[in-house]
Amino acid sequence: MLSAMKYASPTTVAEAVDLLGSEPDARVYAGATDLIPQIRAGRPEPAVMVDLKRIERLCALDSRGSTYTVGAATPTSDICAHDGLAAAFPGLVEASGLIGSDQIQSRSSWGGNLANASPAADTPPSLIVNDARAVIAGPGGERTLAVADVATGPGATSLEDGEFIVEFELDEPPARTADAYLRLIPRTEMDIAVVGAAARVTLDGDGKVAAAAVALGAVAPTVVRVPDAEAALVGNEPAGDALAAVEAAASTATNPIDDKRGTVAYRRQVAGVLARRAVSIAAERARERGGQS
Amino acid sequence: MSRVHVTCTINGDPAEFLCDGGQTLLDALRDEVGLTGAKEGCGTGDCGACSVVMDGRLLCSCLVLAPEAEGTVISTVEGMASGDDLHPLQQCFLEGAALQCGVCTPGFLVAAKALLDRNPDPTETEIRYGLAGNLCRCTGYDKIVRAVQAAAVTINES
Numbered sequence: 278m279l280s281a282m283k284y285a286s287p288t289t290v291a292e293a294v295d296l297l298g299s300e301p302d303a304r305v306y307a308g309a310t311d312l313i314p315q316i317r318a319g320r321p322e323p324a325v326m327v328d329l330k331r332i333e334r335l336c337a338l339d340s341r342g343s344t345y346t347v348g349a350a351t352p353t354s355d356i357c358a359h360d361g362l363a364a365a366f367p368g369l370v371e372a373s374g375l376i377g378s379d380q381i382q383s384r385s386s387w388g389g390n391l392a393n394a395s396p397a398a399d400t401p402p403s404l405i406v407n408d409a410r411a412v413i414a415g416p417g418g419e420r421t422l423a424v425a426d427v428a429t430g431p432g433a434t435s436l437e438d439g440e441f442i443v444e445f446e447l448d449e450p451p452a453r454t455a456d457a458y459l460r461l462i463p464r465t466e467m468d469i470a471v472v473g474a475a476a477r478v479t480l481d482g483d484g485k486v487a488a489a490a491v492a493l494g495a496v497a498p499t500v501v502r503v504p505d506a507e508a509a510l511v512g513n514e515p516a517g518d519a520l521a522a523v524e525a526a527a528s529t530a531t532n533p534i535d536d537k538r539g540t541v542a543y544r545r546q547v548a549g550v551l552a553r554r555a556v557s558i559a560a561e562r563a564r565e566r567g568g569q570s
Numbered sequence: 571m572s573r574v575h576v577t578c579t580i581n582g583d584p585a586e587f588l589c590d591g592g593q594t595l596l597d598a599l600r601d602e603v604g605l606t607g608a609k610e611g612c613g614t615g616d617c618g619a620c621s622v623v624m625d626g627r628l629l630c631s632c633l634v635l636a637p638e639a640e641g642t643v644i645s646t647v648e649g650m651a652s653g654d655d656l657h658p659l660q661q662c663f664l665e666g667a668a669l670q671c672g673v674c675t676p677g678f679l680v681a682a683k684a685l686l687d688r689n690p691d692p693t694e695t696e697i698r699y700g701l702a703g704n705l706c707r708c709t710g711y712d713k714i715v716r717a718v719q720a721a722a723v724t725i726n727e728s
Contacts, residue, residue: 282592284574284637313594313633314614326592328638352627378703379681380618383627384634466702467616 286328290335290414290443293327297439298416300325305441307335307350308384310377311393334443335388338362343449349388349411349442353400357382365449367562368456368475368555369403375460376400378467388442394428395469397495401428402475403458405500406490409447415440430498453487454479455562457555460494461547463538470495471539474527474551478515478559480567486510491523491556496531496548503530506552515560520553527552574637580605581649589636596620598636599646607647607676611705618704621677621684622646628684630703647676650683658724659683659717668717670708678704682718690726694719 285303287293297303304323306312307330316322329335335350338359345362353373356362363370376385376399390400391411404424411422416439424445427434436442450456456477462468473494481487489510491503509522528549533541573588580603587602599605599622611617613632620631623645650657659682662668669675678701685692685700692700697718698711706714 282590284591284635286637286640309633309635310615317613322592326635328635330638354627377615378618379628379684379700380621380630380703381615383629466699 282322283325284328285325286331288331288333290332290419293329293332293441294414294416294439296325296327297441301438303327305329307386307389308352308381310381310384311389311395329388329441337444345447345449346412347387347445347447349392349444350386352383353385353387354379354382356387366403366407366447366456368458368477368559369400369407369447372399372403372458372460372473372475375458387445391424391427392434392436392442394430394432394434394499396431396498396500397470397473399458399460399470399473399494401500402473402492402494403456404445404447405492405502406456406475406477407447407450408490409445411445412443413440414443419443421446425500425502428499450477451479451488453481453563453567455559455566457558457562459551459555459558461551469538472496472533472544472547472551474548474555476552476555476559478510478556478563480515480560480563482567484514484564484567486513486515486519486560489556491527491552493527493531493548493552496533496544498532501530501532503527503552505530506556510556515556520556523556524549524553576637576640578639578641579643581645585644587636591635591637593636594632595622595624595634595636595639595644596631598639599631599644602636605646605648608680609673609676611673611677616705617674617677618681618701619674619677621680621704623680623684628681645680647679650679657683657721658728659686659721662717662721662724663714666713666717666720668709668713669706674704674706674708678706678714682714682721686718686722686725691722692718 303325335348337348357374409424460473477490479488489507491506493501505526506523513519533544589598609619611619615630
């Protein structure tokens with residue numbers, strides 16, 4: 278098993294692009310925590326496995342001016358250990374740390390989590406509420422795409438043949454801004470989201486919401502933004518009626534499936550509850566930051 | 571087809587082996603290097619029986635392609651004892667009967683060592699979360715957690 282494949286480890290983005298161009302049945306990978314199990318489950322083996330981890334840019338964790346850049350193959354354990362990211366994006370870092378065990382954390386990455394396009398992936402909702410961008414390399418050069426525009430359905434993305442994600446860009450959040458991510462799983466660890474809810478809240482000087490973003494995972498083929506929840510928050514204190522409106526809007530925005538982890542009705546209800554709680558936590562964090570900004 | 575030549579360090583010693591491009595590190599360790607401590611439980615990264623440390627990172631060797639090991643430093647369960655002296659974790663697993671069939675044990679030992687290297691005095695909760703990537707179908711985990719706690723005390727006292 279797995280033995281017919283060739284292995285390639287390019288050390289530059291250009292080399293990887295050339296490899297993918299010359300070998301149509303090549304497949305890029307970072308940690309392989311999804312790809313190897315998929316192949317074992319019967320997915321056809323690619324002719325060449327292209328390991329992206331020897332490309333320095335793919336594993337780098339940097340900031341340029343007020344923008345963080347995170348290599349697409351950077352292990353989530355490195356992301357969780359990065360003080361700057363944890364301070365700027367506590368919810369996104371929490372979501373990153375929820376993926377699998379310590380063993381998986383050594384290998385899992387934002388790039389893989391996004392490109393595999395599982396509807397239940399933990400990091401895309403948090404990347405989306407933080408307006409993260411994906412830098413994509415391919416035969417036509419590099420382009421930058423909003424993370425929200427990458428996944429198009431379960432296992433499907435808008436990446437063209439020969440393209441792969443190089444890195445993510447995240448702008449330093451404005452003052453009085455914070456995010457949060459909550460996930461419901463039937464166990465306490467090592468399971469796939471029944472529902473995931475990410476929220477980011479920016480407060481004004483009076484403690485009212487100046488801007489908000491709410492995104493849900495595992496309740497539709499791709500991540501669902503909840504504009505009605507965001508509209509209900511802006512101009513109001515993140516409490517009472519506004520939070521009730523968030524809950525109702527989030528439940529309504531979902532389009533979930535029935536499966537062994539939860540029914541449609543259960544997912545709808547939990548999506549509302551988690552969205553409300555995530556907004557509350559994000560708002561509380563934003564308030565705590567009020568004094569610092 | 572041509573095989574890949576890999577040079578690395580395993581348990582402190584220089585090592586080299588030939589592998590296929592799509593062979594897993596677990597299979598290479600077992601079949602090419604002859605280190606059979608790491609076990610294949612699930613082959614999908616769920617059970618942790620194949621846990622090894624590569625370049626300081628605890629991982630499932632069933633999810634690593636063997637050619638990735640080029641130039642790396644790998645630690646397996648075979649490297650834990652010093653000659654005839656067992657590592658405190660191994661000693662405490664034995665004394666605490668923290669194993670029954672034993673298939674998961676090498677993975678638990680490697681993962682527990684990685685945990686204690688990072689966090690020498692973990693709480694019970696930290697141990698349970700830290701070892702969540704290792705499955706045991708015999709013990710019910712309690713004796714394993716107690717053995718790790720006992721080993722932490724031994725290590726911290728020495």
